[in-house]
Amino acid sequence: MVFQSLDSLADEGSEQLKDNLKKDSQEYVIRFWNNTNGLPHNTVYALEKGPLGFIWMATEEGLTRFDGSDIEVFNKDNVPELIENSFYGFFLVEGKGIWAAGDYSLAFIYKNIVKVVDCHEITTDSWITAVTEDHQGNLWVGTKNGQLFQLIDDKFAQVPNWLPKEDVSIQSLYNSGNQMFIGTDEGLYSMNLDSFEYNRIGPKDLNTRIIFTVKDQVYIGAPKTGVLSLDKSENLTTIIPDKDLAFLDYRNLRVDDKGNIWGGTEKGELLIIEDGKVSKIPLLEISDISIRKLWVDEDMIFIGTQGKGLAVVRKSTIQKLDHALLSKQNIRPIFISPNGTKWIGTKSNGLFKLDGEKTISFTTKTGLQSDAIVTIGGDDEKIYVGTRNGMHLINAKNNKIERNYYAENGFPGEHVNTIFQASDGKVWFSIANKGIYYLDDKGEAVKVNLPEKLQAVSYITVQETKSGELLYGSISKGLVRIKGGVFQEHIDLPLTPGENIIYSIFEDHDGSLWLGTQGGLLWYNNKSFKHLTKNNGLNANGIYSIMEDHHGKIWLSSNFGLQRIAKEELTKFKSSDDQFFYVTSNFYGHENGMSNEETNSLIYPSATMDKNGTIWYPTIEGISIADPGSIQEDRSQLKFHWDILRLGNSFKNILPGQDVIEVPADIDYFGITFSNINYHNPEQVAFYYRVKNLSEDWIYLSDRKELIFNSLKPGNYSLEIKTIELGNIESVHSLNIKVLPLFYETYTFKLILVVIGLLLAMFLVQYYLKVRIGKDLERMVEQRTHDLNDTNQKLESAMLEIAAQNETLKNITWQQSHTVRGPLSKAMAIVQMLMNYSKYHELQMSKEKLFLELEKTLEELDKMIREINKKFEGLRK
Helix, strand or coil: CCCCCCCCCCCCCHHHHHHHHCCCCCCCHEECCCCCCCCCCCCCCCCEEECCEEEEEEEEEEEEEEEECEEECCCCCCCCCCCCCCCEEEEEEEECEEEEEEEEEEEEEECCCEEEECHHHHHHCEEEEEECCCCCCCEEEECCCCEEEEECCCEEEECCCCCCCCCCCCEEEEEEEECCCCCCCCCEEEEECCCCCEEEEEECCCCCEEEEEEECCCEEEEEEEEEEEECCCCCCEEEEHHHHCCCCCCHHEECCCCEEEEEECCCCCCEEECEEEEEEEHHHHHHCEEEEEEEEEECCCEEEECCCEEEEEEECCCCCCCCCCCCCCEEEEECCCCCCCCCEEEHHHHHHHHCCEEEEEECCCCCCCCHHHHHHEECCCCCEEEEECCEEEEECCCCCCEEEEEEEHCCCCCCEEEEEEECCEEEEECCCCCCEEEEEECCCCEEEECHHHHHHCCEEEECCCCCCEEEEEEECCCCCECCCCEEEEEECCCCCCCCCCEEEEEECCCEEEEEECCCCCCCCCCEEEEECHHHHHCCCCCCCCCEEECCCCCEEEECCCEEEEHHHHHHHHHCCCCCCCCCCCCCCHHCCCCCCCCCCCCEEEECCCCCEEEEEEEEEEEEEECCCCCCCCCCCCCEEEEEEECCEEEEECCEEEEEEEEEEECCCCCEEEEEECCCCHHHHHHEEEEEEECCCCCCCCCCEEEEEEECCCEEEEEEEEEECCCCCCEEEEEEEEEEEECHHHHHHHHHHHHHHHHHHHHHHHHHHHEEEEEEHHHHHHHHHHHHHHHHHHHHHHHHHHHHHHHHHHHHHHHHHHHHHHHHHHHHHHHHHHHHHHHHHHCCCCCCHHHHHHHHHHHHHHHHHHHHHHHHHHHHHH
């Protein structure tokens, strides 16, 4: 079945990959994805690159999406809308998505599953075999029993007039303008989309498996016939006969950007048709495994196989030494003499000399004391080899051992850690726990006089500075400076005992030192240190070698492969005060072609460079070779996508361009997944996240691409993902999260609660006041009633008393009024007489007597009144 146009073209990187594959099968890396690392089924029936950059695969256990590091599976378990799990073909709609075809359903995929179409009504006693779109965007579906349908407005309709006389099976469909090409197992047909009239092209036995175009030229792939071109007059011309395409599965033909046609065979071979010629490239890793589908992309090829899953083939950045004797050996020191001869030591199989096409071995059988080689040094004429049991001098001209240095013949030790020939020609060496030595003019060992605490020390690396000093790095005792055979200085390292191992030393352009240690990379200058570790972007803390290439880059080796850093980065670090300084770099490991990422340490030299600037690295499985001049900046364009919002047991797709998601109020926990498309360096991308409003600190995600949130309080949050590739901050991606509150958590509910609270408070206050005042009033009424009762009783008593008093007063008044009336009348008569005295001449009393009588009468009256007053006072009491 073929469901796709082959117009999708890759970049010119495919041409380079093609040349490399042709030239040397060792110059590519192949990596597999199968049911052990994410793929649900090991047979890939369809393979396509979607508009967002994902590689999609169709299997019998679901649709799968690949981003370079992770595979996401879509099946009926996690997408209930799917009708079936088995899919067999794809049709790419440029810029929109992919139609995936099962036996009796269709699924449209973009970032996730967008739409599912039930096709049971058109697949009775049959199944879907071909899908395409016409120039109006209507979907065409062909079936095994030769029926042809259009899907218009989600409804199927049979294509008018289509009813070939033969019992045919539709195998491919291809639209070109207003013309639809229909490939069947009984010939090729062309249909006019205006009139729906059709006619056969070519012979009846033309089993048309695939129809595609190369630069507007239509081609046909037909088993037993070959690859044919179709001109505008509908004439067929054979381009490559079937006999030249042995074992080709015609359904997987694919076109690259150069117009070359790629295919895969049933024997695991890649096939390239260019300029009418066929080339075959065997891939040993999938030998005799059928290639079902291909995608040629930049400098990579994605291969869907039958039974071995997805194979991703790419050009090797790091080469392997292809050598019958050394490819699988545990390689120890490598020494390249000035004339280019390679001397290679192994862990347990002796020494090898590579001189052009010629290989010579040195072992215990040919005179070595030990086959465990630890160090090599010398020049074009003399090669010194250090082992675990002494040292040997080999004549490089005649390949004979000229001298043996053993403990029994006076040599000061057995395990030789380093051998180094200085610029003045003097040979220096160090012995485990025995210190540093050099050979005098007679070839005898002379020990360097070191302070006592530095004598019984293992020195495992050495470097000559521009000033002619020798720097020796040790295990646990730091760095020693020697000049002219005389000890100059000892430098302690600011590391813990387990980290205090100097594997390598490098002097930069300004004379400062870089030390590769078990605790990271140390920069030493003017009695001070600065420190780089994995936290600053190193791929390991144990740095075994430091090499400068001819292109301004520093190379580090470790047990995690190789790392390349621009010198400008190290210059920035030297002047930076940022403790979180992050080094921009490139990493190289197994996925780049290394024979093994575990490079070797405790040997000297731990890496070496030939006269062409190529760096040779010993690993526990062969030799890896880096050619800095041929390595381009291996930096892919990351394509980040927010993916799925998981809400409990359900999920929602986060649409492209969507920057806000809402989490319902009744969800206790939710998850957010994301994808990061990177087919070149997936292992070299680090992810960090933070949730603003909660913290400003970045948290390392490792290789996780899902964040789980639990019991996040209602509110607005901003989730940020930071991607760092090869030490560079590539981008920061933001997604706003709105956690909706439950009704009782909303401001409205809280406002209602406040209002209710206020009303309740008012009611309580009123009730309280009412009850309190009522009680107070009751108490006051009771008190007042009591007081009134008392008052009434008192008033009644008072009234009775008053009545009695009144009666008494009445009696007194009545009695006293007569008593008082006499003196008062007398007094008033005397006063009258005095006022009219002239009229009363007959009176015998003078005025003086009258006044005296009046005074006497008034005194009597006063006395009476006082007595009356006393009686009233008694009544008051």
